[in-house]
Each structure stands twice: as C-alpha cells, then as structure tokens.
Amino acid sequence: MEERTVSIVMCTYNGAKYIKEQLDSILAQTYPIHEIIIQDDISDDGTMEILQSYASDNDIIKIFKNEEKLGANANFHKALSRATGDYIAISDQDDIWESDKIAHQIEKIGDAMLCIGRSWYFTDDGSFIHNDQRIPNYKLGQFFFTGAPGHNILMKREILNLLPPDVSVRKVAMYDGTYAFIAAAHCSLIYTDKVLVRHRRHKEAETYKDFSRSLPGIGNFFYILRWCIKHYHEAKPHSDIYVEARLELLRSLNCDNEISHTAIRMMELHLKSGFWSKLRLGYLYSKNCNWLFKTEGFSLVKYIRGWLYPIMCLYSFRFKLK
Structure with a gap:
C-alpha cells in the first residue's frame, strides 16, 4: 500500500522553555514525516532562534512568522492551510510525543476523517492536573460546548475543505473542537485508547485553564x-x-x-x-x-x-x- 504523507502543524508563541523537547520527539517519530510546518505568533523570547537552528539541520521544517499577532486560534487556522500532506497532525509547542504516535494513528484511522488518542497530563510547575482513566465519549454531543485535545489529533487534510471560509465558528470556537465537531457530525471520528502524547500543563501556556x-x-x-x-x-x-x-x-x-x-x-x-x-x-x-x-x-x-x-x-x- 502506498505510504500516506503526514504534515505536522505547530504554532508557537514564547515557547523557548520547552520547545526543544517537543521538536526532538517529533523528529524521533518512527513514521516518516513529510513536513513540519511551524508558524510563530511574534515570539520575543528566543523561540525563533531555536526554530531556525532546527530548520538549518532538518529540511522538512518550514518556518513562518506572522506580521501581526493572531492568537492561538487564528494562528492555527492559517498554519493548517499551509499543509500539503495527506494527513495533518496538530502539535503543541510544549508537549512530548511518544515515538510511535503518528505510526499508531495512521494504522488506526482507517477511512475515518479524524483520530484522537489518549493524552497523559503532567506538570513541572505545580499546575493542577488530573488524568481521567475513563474511556471518553467523542460523539457529536460532546462537542456542543467543549473542545477537543488538538495536540492529539490526526486528521485527513480534506477535512479542511468542509469548513466554509466565512462561517462565524472560525472566530467563536477553537479550531480543534471545530474539526472534531465536523468529523463527529459525519460519524467519522475514532478514538484509540493508547497514550500518544505527554501533555504538559503549565500556567504560562496560552490556553491554560484550571478545570479543577x-x-x-x-x-x-x-x-x-x-x-x-x-x-x-x-x-x-x-x-x-x-x-x-x-x-x-x-x-x-x-x-x-x-x-x-x-x-x-x-x-x-x-x-x-x-x-x-x-x-x-x-x-x-x-x-x-x-x-x-x-x-x-x-x-x-x-x-x-x-x-x-x-x-x-x-x-x-x-x-x-x-
């Protein structure tokens, strides 16, 4: 069977503290990566210097920098549109991937639009964490008012075409929950109960919320x-x-x-x-x-x-x- 190409899409903002660990875990994937698209939202902490250093040693890394600050949601929407692979895997800047993350999701996704794996939450700054051991529900109702773990999503690139360019949900809701919502509406979302991402929780993260x-x-x-x-x-x-x-x-x-x-x-x-x-x-x-x-x-x-x-x-x- 012909190998399916995978684009990794990461958005960065002042991620210098942790980003090397994540880039190393992505580059160590057992499944070949087609490209790593990284779009920076005007960091001022040395993030760009780290990215440029990695890009100089790895030609699959493509770096883009916004001319004005977009915020996490708009930044990801824009970055996702740059992907050219058959599949897109979304990455946070401060996580650590298991080495077989992409290989496992490519094996499991089948004909589905989108695959979500299990995350293991950890902290090194005292932030609140809770690892729920229950098997989650990812049917459509779950996405009425909550999001999706974007850092653990692998999806077909074609799903991008199902989100109209002018719908208000682009600004009202986060990008990851929106694409999970689309897949769930088509009954085309699967969950694999395997820890694929070690998801770092810390209060410096742009999307950090205390869900205690x-x-x-x-x-x-x-x-x-x-x-x-x-x-x-x-x-x-x-x-x-x-x-x-x-x-x-x-x-x-x-x-x-x-x-x-x-x-x-x-x-x-x-x-x-x-x-x-x-x-x-x-x-x-x-x-x-x-x-x-x-x-x-x-x-x-x-x-x-x-x-x-x-x-x-x-x-x-x-x-x-x-």
Whole structure:
C-alpha cells in the first residue's frame, strides 16, 4: 500500500522553555514525516532562534512568522492551510510525543476523517492536573460546548475543505473542537485508547485553564449547578453566540444521519425562549444522554443530568464573564 504523507502543524508563541523537547520527539517519530510546518505568533523570547537552528539541520521544517499577532486560534487556522500532506497532525509547542504516535494513528484511522488518542497530563510547575482513566465519549454531543485535545489529533487534510471560509465558528470556537465537531457530525471520528502524547500543563501556556471544578463528583456537580443558576442571565448570551455558530456550521455540512438531525433540533431549541422549548430540550438531552456526556452509556444519573444540561452547559462560558 502506498505510504500516506503526514504534515505536522505547530504554532508557537514564547515557547523557548520547552520547545526543544517537543521538536526532538517529533523528529524521533518512527513514521516518516513529510513536513513540519511551524508558524510563530511574534515570539520575543528566543523561540525563533531555536526554530531556525532546527530548520538549518532538518529540511522538512518550514518556518513562518506572522506580521501581526493572531492568537492561538487564528494562528492555527492559517498554519493548517499551509499543509500539503495527506494527513495533518496538530502539535503543541510544549508537549512530548511518544515515538510511535503518528505510526499508531495512521494504522488506526482507517477511512475515518479524524483520530484522537489518549493524552497523559503532567506538570513541572505545580499546575493542577488530573488524568481521567475513563474511556471518553467523542460523539457529536460532546462537542456542543467543549473542545477537543488538538495536540492529539490526526486528521485527513480534506477535512479542511468542509469548513466554509466565512462561517462565524472560525472566530467563536477553537479550531480543534471545530474539526472534531465536523468529523463527529459525519460519524467519522475514532478514538484509540493508547497514550500518544505527554501533555504538559503549565500556567504560562496560552490556553491554560484550571478545570479543577469540572471533575466528576457530587460536590462539584452542585457547585456547577449553583453557579449556572446564579449566572444564568450573564452566561446565556455567550452560550447563544456559540450555539448559533455551531448550528450554522452543522447546517452547512448537510449530514444525513440521525445524530446530526437530532443535534440540529437541540441547537434550535437552545436558541428559543419559553417553558415548552426548554422542556422539549431537556427531554431531548435526557433521551440522548448516552452520547452527550464525557463518557458513553446510559445511567439514571446521566438521565437526570440531561434534564439539567440546558442550564449546566453554561458553566463552559464562565471564562467569558468578568
């Protein structure tokens, strides 16, 4: 079988402290790498000097530098468009890859659009970490209000063409969750339960967030519920913007499967006001709780959480509030 080419896409910003470890782990991959595209967002800490040194010794490394700061999301969208391989693997600047990461995902992805592996979170600066040992759910409902581990994604380059250039989701949601959303909408996302990336958590990272209050447990459940009730009117407008963007994208995909049709009905109800709309939405969430939450499967707890989800989903937007 003809070998499939893989492009690695990395975006950098002030990553000098850890980037050598990640570049070394990428260059040590057992699967041949077609190209490593690195796009820097105007670092001022010596990152570019390190990248240029590596590029001088490795002709597969292609370095680009933005003329103005874009931020992580826009930077990745732009960098991904430069890839020429059959597949694209997304890389953070401060992780460490297992040497067989790409080889394993190429073997597992099959005809799917996108493959996600397991990450092992670690820290060397005292940042909060939690390694969830449960098998995650990566069906469409999981991407309604949460993202995807972009650092562990391998996807077909053709998926880029399924994201219209002018949709609002490009600015509203992070790039990795958007492409996972597209693959899940087509029922073309697979998960492999093998640790492929050691994902460094540290407070200097541009996308660092403290998710300690999102851990499973009855105490956190009631904390989140109380927060959402208290901040409902503040958080709901942010939620609506996000849902409108996801709904626009999902309609543009024209996916002819039941899970996408159900997701459209859910999102439409999210944007409606009134008691009956909320009641119908709670019913849909509880009915489909097996593909809505972090882990798959049905339980009475998940059924109850389904009824409460139209309120509790607002917790995802706590970072938007001042």
